[in-house]
Amino acid sequence: MVLQPGPANACTGIASNYSVTGGLGSIQWQTSPTAISGPFTDVSGATSSTFGFISNITGTYYIRAKRSVLGCVDAFSNVLTVVVNPGVSVTTSATPGSVCPGSNVNLNSSTGVSFSNPTDYPIPDNDLISNGVVNSPIVISGFSPAILTAATVKSVSFNINHTYDGDLRIRLFAPGGSAVTLVDAAGADGQNFVNTTIVSSGGANGNIASGTAPFTGTYNSQAAFSGLTGNVNGTWNLRALDLAFGDVGTILDWTLVLESDGVLYTWSSSPAGF
Incomplete structure (x- = not known):
């Protein structure tokens, strides 16, 4: 079972998509905010071959998939590391706010992380x-x-x-x-x-x-x-x-x-x- 490479960087509040291939049985996605070795916890409802990871808190997270077959030992995928960065806000303004055709207007923008x-x-x-x-x-x-x-x-x-x-x-x-x-x-x-x-x-x-x-x-x-x-x-x-x-x-x-x-x-x- 292989966890396909996905985005190594993400922004808060925006989903990053990952997928797993190979093997039989049911899938359960897991994450850890602690270390690549865990401990890992199950993500509620994340049981398909694709997973949209989203976090509203910045930091480094570790993602893996668990595959289970009745009567067998659980198998785990490789672990991917995802760094969640803060989102960017943008404010724009125009001076003047109204112009005639062919005239100039100054556009300004400021951002915040x-x-x-x-x-x-x-x-x-x-x-x-x-x-x-x-x-x-x-x-x-x-x-x-x-x-x-x-x-x-x-x-x-x-x-x-x-x-x-x-x-x-x-x-x-x-x-x-x-x-x-x-x-x-x-x-x-x-x-x-x-x-x-x-x-x-x-x-x-x-x-x-x-x-x-x-x-x-x-x-x-x-x-x-x-x-x-x-x-x-x-x-x-x-x-x-x-x-x-x-x-x-x-x-x-x-x-x-x-x-x-x-x-x-x-x-x-x-x-x-x-």
């Missing part, structure tokens, strides 16, 4: 037992340019449940330990942050200190991203600190978008002809 952590991290209450701090990490490696500048971080987005938003201080920590305060006791007795995006400047809803819960949309950070220094590669943390007694919450997920220099642009139009 996104990294996410979808795991829940409970925020403990600030009481005699706990200091009220929790970190949700994102590990980045091989990113270019590797040195942090004021323009490296494009945005930080998150969903956080909390019964009293005014208790929270939310900070972004770079791998070297530098940090910026995104939210500091904003929202008073409002609840939750729902699809909240923080940028250094230019947020459509202004500074988040003046916003109201659940802060849906794009807001300016309470501190400029220029406070982040050092190396991009390493462990980033979204830190939530509960400042008072009596309320708790959870970091549900968050996404960090960085500006990369490794992106190629191709322009097209509909209808064609510009």
Whole structure:
């Protein structure tokens, strides 16, 4: 039984297809996020000769197929290694937005490479037992340019449940330990942050200190991203600190978008002809 070569690199949220040939019996696809030697776990419903592997989390994954025949020892295919990279987001603009035939228009595009952590991290209450701090990490490696500048971080987005938003201080920590305060006791007795995006400047809803819960949309950070220094590669943390007694919450997920220099642009139009 042979696992046919497939994409060695993939992007988050997009399926990469693999197939297996040879042998008799039923098939069960397995993956491991740990090592080429496993441990492997079965992928639910992946029992045909082809497999569409998809992950929303960046990292290195290992894929193999198991073939089973009643009364016989299971057979395993060779193992393929797949590196899941972050997806790329693109924003375009035109100046001016309307032109006459034969006139010129300037087209601009900016990209961002996104990294996410979808795991829940409970925020403990600030009481005699706990200091009220929790970190949700994102590990980045091989990113270019590797040195942090004021323009490296494009945005930080998150969903956080909390019964009293005014208790929270939310900070972004770079791998070297530098940090910026995104939210500091904003929202008073409002609840939750729902699809909240923080940028250094230019947020459509202004500074988040003046916003109201659940802060849906794009807001300016309470501190400029220029406070982040050092190396991009390493462990980033979204830190939530509960400042008072009596309320708790959870970091549900968050996404960090960085500006990369490794992106190629191709322009097209509909209808064609510009």
